[in-house]
Amino acid sequence: MFQPPTTKTNPRPNGPHRSLQRPLLSQQAIRHLRPLPLRESRLRLQGVRSNSQPNSFTWNTLIRAYASGPDPLRSISVFLDMVSDSRFGPNKYTFPFLIKAAAEVSSLSLGQSLHGMAVKSAVGCDVFVANSLIHCYFSCGDLDSACKVFTTIQEKDVVSWNSMITGFVQKGSPDKALELFKKMESEDVKASHVTMVGVLSACAKTRNLEFGRRVCSYIEENRVNVNLTLANAMLDMYTKCGSIEDAKRLFDKMEERDNVTWTTMLDGYAILEDYEAAREVLNSMPKKDIVAWNALISAYEQNGKPNEALLVFHELQLQKNIKLNQITLVSTLSACAQVGALELGRWIHSYIKKHGIRLNFYVTSALIHMYSKCGDLEKAREVFSSVERRDVFVWSAMIGGLAMHGCGNEALDMFYKMQEANVKPNDEAELLFKEMESSYGIVPQEKHYACIVDVLGRSGYLEKAVKFIEAMPIPPSASVWGALLGACKIHANLSLAERACTRLLELEPRNDGAHVLLSNIYAKSGKWESVSELRKHMRVTGLKKEPGCSSIEIDGTIHEFLSGDNEHPMCEKVYGKLNEVMERLKANGYEPEMSQVLQIIDEEEMKEQSLNLHSEKLAICYGLISTEAPKAIRVIKNLRVCGDCHSVAKLISQLYDREIIVRDRYRFHHFRNGQCSCNDFW
CATH class of the missing domain: 1.25.40 (Serine Threonine Protein Phosphatase 5, Tetratricopeptide repeat)
Known part of the structure; x- marks a missing residue:
């Protein structure tokens, strides 16, 4: 015993x-x-x-x-x-x-x-x-x-079984909870509504709709008392398992509903990305509490719709008698990080201080991540230094922020300080890669392999990167081949690029980015016939290139620009400023990098105009006419910044004495006095 x-x-x-x-x-x-x-x-x-x-x-x-x-x-x-x-x-x-x-x-x-x-x-x-x-x-x-x-x-009484089932569910072992329920059935122990709540929670966590439906039948057949808690558990199981039809039928039959009931339905629609229905549920709620608002904000933020998340947050701010909580703040800060909404992020930070909200690990990490992604690295450092207790996510957020801004040495120093603080890492690159499993007990995953390929490739060690891929103990993922393809573009290695792209498209046939990247490599190599063939293939298969989009926040409002955009209310002033800027740059020795024109254009003037219409140039010019020195101009670009725009940003920072911070798909570029923090290596 x-x-x-x-x-x-x-x-x-x-x-x-x-x-x-x-x-x-x-x-x-x-x-x-x-x-x-x-x-x-x-x-x-x-x-x-x-x-x-x-x-x-x-x-x-x-x-x-x-x-x-x-x-x-x-x-x-x-x-x-x-x-x-x-x-x-x-x-x-x-x-x-x-x-x-x-x-x-x-x-x-x-x-x-x-x-x-x-x-x-x-x-x-x-x-x-x-x-x-x-x-x-x-x-x-x-x-x-x-x-x-x-x-x-x-x-054993029913409480004994319930304690075990509930314990397994709460401690992350829902499969064991379901197995125990089967054993309970085999021993003819009559389940209670508490048992059913635990089992339904296990079904929801394992997304086991079939077993969940069986449990609902068991409840009906054995006449288990269905109180509001149990009804909500059934509803949660249906929504988590993706059966919104079953959930809606149950919801319509429920005579008693509370905020948990309504929020569960809202969550169910949000999981399926039916935001219109989710919004209708929120509008229909007799009493909207913060949990319901959080559910909608979080759904938008987690499904790549940060602007919509921020719109809901702004609407929430207008509600009376509803206090924001830590979940609200973390979700909204994450949305701010995605779109670069620094002003709103700062407001949230002030709100946290004003209302004495405790900086737990989640809020701290979200603040550091927001400031880092919005380009204010100093403020991210300040938040990190202000807290005494830090978990691995707080450390990782700061390390990631430093790396994102090109502060490689400082990121490594921070990593070693994390070790000294006896915080076990959950992630890290080539010098640390070999020690991951032996020293830290971390089994390398595909993201770690992709990181090493990216490090080797960007450094010009393409053959070494290929050998690393060939020696991988797991099949190379799309991210691994994508990292190699990106390195091939940097170093203009056409033959290896074709190989990497072929392998990438075998795994993800509809990867538009891979097609575009190979097309750009062909264009830089002057192989326009190959460019035409590849783009024809994209048209036939219905693949479309993601359009370049740059955004800039002015007075708390996000302004977006597409390439050649004429939809902005101030587009005339923007293009007027663009012409002024380009003339001044030419007078100081600027020459357009025609190699960055990745389309078949014969006239040199048209090529130059094509370069000038890039979205990041428009966003920077809008920043010049909307703000005054010494305020930094912060631009978020959804794609990698091109070489010509990179050169233009350096010159603008020098001639207009303005700091320009551009976050592209891969990293931050801090332009100051004609120089970039990336040292022209990105």
Whole structure:
């Protein structure tokens, strides 16, 4: 039989066992911190003592009150008084309350000690004590001990099964929960609505619609009481498993609904990206709470619709009596990072400070990520330095931000500081790659291999990159071949580019980026016939090149420009500024890089005009007419910045004495005084 660590005990003459262990808090400190109602209870108990000795029921009542109070550990103090001052020892009704207290504070050592004392008191196998121990061990993350306790129960009740099923679901083992339910069925144990909630949650987590439907049938056939909690669990299972039709039928039949019901339906439509239906649910809610707003914001943000997420957030700001919470802030900060909405990100940071919102790991990481992606690396450093406790995600956000901005040496220094802080990394490149598994226990995944190929390729070691790919223990992914193809464009290696592109298209036949990248390599090599053939193939197969788009935030509003854009309200002024800029640049020696024209254009003047219409040039010019020095101009580009635009940005930063920060698909470029932070290597 499983024997947990036990508390040292000393037999008391003519009485029960007495614990020699004392709580970490002193008796004086514990009594000082007691809330008034419990203190009054204790005084009443002391009053009873003066006339007669309190019995076990009295002690257990007080222990239960403390265990359910705001500071559960105080119940341990009463327990110690009980075993030292009373002739009544703990019984099978005492330990469940104490074990509950240990579970509330997730103290594994305390739970183990109480387990040992329960065994020595001959109540360790009592079903009520055992059920409490199962819950405690799960709360402390000790699944093995929970399972061992479960096996010691000779006559398990439905609570025993429910504790195990719920524990497995909450601790990330939903498959085990489903297997246990099958075993429960085979032993003819009648399930309760609590059982069904746990099993349905497991179905939702495993996306097992078939089993979920079977559970719903079981509920109906066995006439399980369907309260609102169970109905919501059924609804959640249907939506998580993608069966919105089943969910809608159940929703329409429900006589009672709460905000969880409505939000679950909203989530279901959002999962299927039916945002119109999700919005209709939000509008129909009798009372919109922050959870519902968060669900819609998060759905947009996580599905690549950051602008829509920000629109919903702005609408949320107009609502009265709804306070933003940490989930709202993290989702909105992530959306800000995607579109480069620095002003809104700063406002959120100010809101956090103003309202005293705690900077947990998620909010801290989101702030660092937002500032880094929006181009304000100094502010990202400031946030990082302002927090004392940092988990791996906070460290990774800062390291990633530094790397994104080309601060490679500083990123490595930060990585080593993370090691010194005894934080185990979950990600990192070639010098660290070989040590990943041996030193850090991280099995390299496809993203790590792609990273090494990218590092080698960009550095010009194309053959070394190919050998690295050939030696990979796993099949090269599309991202690996894509990294090699991108390196081939940088170094104009046509033969290797064709090989990489062929392998990439075998894995992703409709990868428009691969077609465009190879087309650009052909164009740079002057192989216009190959360009025509490739683009004809794209037209026939319906593949379209993602249009270049650049955005800039001015006074909290995001302005987007496409190549050759004439839709912006100030397009005339933008093109007027563009002409002025290009004339001034030419007067200072600028010559257009015609090799960046990747289309078949005969006239040199048309080639130059084609270059001038690139979206990042338009966005920079809008920044020049909308802001004044020394304010930096920050532009977000959805594709890689071209060589000509890179040269133009360097010259503008020098001639107009403006800092220009451009975030393209791969990295940040900080243009200052005619130089770029990437040292022309990107």
